[in-house]
Amino acid sequence: MIKLDIVNRVADRTGVPKMKAEQAVDALFHSMKEALMRGERIELRGFGVFVVKPRKRGVGRNPRTGEEVAIPSGKTIRFKPGKELQAHEEGEATSSSAKDSGARLPDASY
Numbered sequence: 784m785i786k787l788d789i790v791n792r793v794a795d796r797t798g799v800p801k802m803k804a805e806q807a808v809d810a811l812f813h814s815m816k817e818a819l820m821r822g823e824r825i826e827l828r829g830f831g832v833f834v835v836k837p838r839k840r841g842v843g844r845n846p847r848t849g850e851e852v853a854i855p856s857g858k859t860i861r862f863k864p865g866k867e868l869q870a871h872e873e874g875e876a877t878s879s880s881a882k883d884s885g886a887r888l889p890d891a892s893y
Contacts, residue, residue: 832862
């Protein structure tokens with residue numbers, strides 16, 4: 784799924800014009816980027832949590848030359864899925880394995 788797909792879904796589900804939906808999605812992403820750049824945690828109930836974590840410095844290798852390259856310390860963004868999203872994913876894994884065995888499970892929906 785790309786940003787355009789999100790804009791289209793927002794427009795379809797809310798009935799607002801696509802231009803307004805795009806502005807809303809842009810504003811959401813912009814706010815999330817700013818918060819993450821400040822090192823803030825973003826918690827979306829039922830979806831998950833975005834957290835900025837420090838990354839240790841290390842040593843890597845140039846794949847062409849095999850030369851060691853210093854990798855500086857920095858920050859990285861981690862996502863931890865919420866309970867509802869995790870339960871939905873586990874349900875899909877169970878239903879896909881059940882499909883292989885011929886058993887039928889009800890579809891999970893939000």
